[in-house]
Amino acid sequence: MSELLKNYVAGAWVAGQGSGTPLVDPISGDELVRVSSVGLDLPAAFAYAREQGGGGLRAMGYAQRAERLAATAKLLQANRDAYYEIATANSGTVKNDSAVDIDGAIYTIGQYARWGAALGSENALLDGSRVGLAKDNAFVSQHVLVPTRGVALFINAFNFPSWGLWEKAAPALLSGVPVIAKPATATAWLTQRMVADVVAAGIWPEGALSLICGGSAGLLDALNSTDVLSFTGSAETAAIIRGHRAVTQRSVRVNIEADSLNSAILMPDAAPGSEAFDLLVKEVVREMTVKSGQKCTAIRRVFVQETAFDAALEAIAARLGKTTVGNPRNETVRMGALVNREQHASVLAGIEMLAQDARIVLDGRQATLIDADPAIAACVGPTLLASLDAAAAHRVHEHEVFGPVATVLAYRSVVDAGELVGRGGGSLVASLYGADAQSLADMALSLGDRHGRIHVISPEVAAVQSGHGNVMPQSLHGGPGRAGGGEELGGLRALGFYHRRAAIQAGPAVLDRLPTLSSHG
Ligand code: NAP
Secondary structure, eight states: OOOEEOEEETTEEEOOSSSOEEEEOTTTOOEEEEEOOTTOOHHHHHHHIIIIIHHHHHTSOHHHHHHHHHHHHHHHHHTHHHHHHHHHHHHOOOHHHHHHHHHHHHHHHHHHHHHHHTTOSOSOEEEEEEEESSGGGSSEEEEEEEEOSSOEEEEOOTTOTTHHHHHHHHHHHHHTOOEEEEOOGGGHHHHHHHHHHHHHTTOSOTTSEEEOOSOOTTTGGGOOTTOEEEEESOHHHHHHHHTSHHHHTTOOEEEEEOOOOEEEEEOTTOOTTSHHHHHHHHHHHHHHHGGGGOOTTOEEEEEEEGGGHHHHHHHHHHHHTTOOEEOTTSTTOSBOOOSSHHHHHHHHHHHHHHTTTSEEEEOGGGOOEESSOTTTSOOOOOEEEEESOGGGOHHHHHOOOOSSEEEEEEESSHHHHHHHHHTTSSEEEEEEEOSOHHHHHHHHHHHGGGEEEEEEEOGGGTTTOOOTTOOOTTSEEOOSGGGOSOOEESGGGGGGGGEEEEEEEEOHHHHTTSOOOEEOO
């Protein structure tokens, strides 16, 4: 039997009871390691994190914690090779795709380290400026942000075992809030190794970082009203979490990042053969194939005007057809595996479902695999579907297939396109492709209430744009409606989730005696 990975709780490495759940190589099906959280004393683990971890973190100020973040980024950078090996083995990703998860995490931690360095040595932030409540400002209101004294519990999805932890942990730790990480079981190995390295290096105070690998039973019960919970995963699990009494009765603050039917929109001015048209084709193919489409931000729906429909289908399918699929250890392979056979079955079922409303143009189920047995490997090739009757393609607007699958849909006018995009029910990101700055600006604003991010690509930014699906710490990540309603990142705004906002109403004599606080910007 493979090694049972330990959990890190209450300052000790503890094995869960029983033989645990195996984590597998999605190419060979081989068992790699096991995880178990059975029998852990969760109330004690949470109390230890709150008291020891929170106390230790609050004994420092923002700038000191930012230094620890910088040390964390440096350490992870030094151990990158080991992380890449685990990602290849457990997530089935090619090197470029592992980089999105591993290097993306290191970059994000480094960015928060840089921002945090400017926040000074206190443990509270100003939120806006003083507003008068009486004549001559003799009595005023000043809002402040104070770090919560609870823990931040992170329940994460399988597709980003590295970035998914660190994009949340960086603002939490910078805020002075201890972290309890619960990675998705399927890919928990990478998270476990990273946390083990950081704990061994003694960068953070005892209790600042805890790790629970395996089932989630009892985690929400252990939360109290000072804690916060950030969840990334499916809409179904999100609904369970929202209904838990920790949330409904104890007012635990929750951030939810769920599934999303993201769009790419070719603007009417971008005729086939134009630069903007080519940029869309390239980006759609990249989004469908990076991490085998297992990105919450990946493009699922591609909107093009009826006149460009056939040309877009042809260009996207031709480019996708060159994607080599199979064992990520083979250097000729561009796209590796889905995370496991369960996801494989779910993607195949999803393609069947979409095919009821759209025709299959390129069928990845028939793809020839390199160095991988189709009966064992969790691989599926890029699959492109299409429908000229976008309004009637209900399933395409409602069902997220979490794999290398997208549908090209025709629209008649820009207004029509906006309405069709909105059928996704609220999404993380939409990208626009065109050359007319005014129509791009108008469209970007009109989509703003239904998206967390609008990514606008015109020829002059082609070489420098950060990518439709790349989540940059500088920009908001999250989305309304079915995307979960959450907000993460967006620079120092992210710190707001880990603080409580309070209004101090007082005279200037008292307010002037507050320490000099920075603004969270
Ligand atoms: P999932 O099945 O909902 O699992 C997510 C996490 O929740 C896992 O850690 C899982 O643990 C845990 N969990 C399961 N049942 C739970 C319960 N009753 N109480 C508390 N925790 C529970 O989602 P997934 O399949 O890992 O992730 C795929 C989905 O995540 C996709 O829909 C994707 O769009 C979405 N996603 C969104 C974002 C974003 O930022 N918006 C990013 C990445 C992925 P176990 O693994 O142990 O079951």
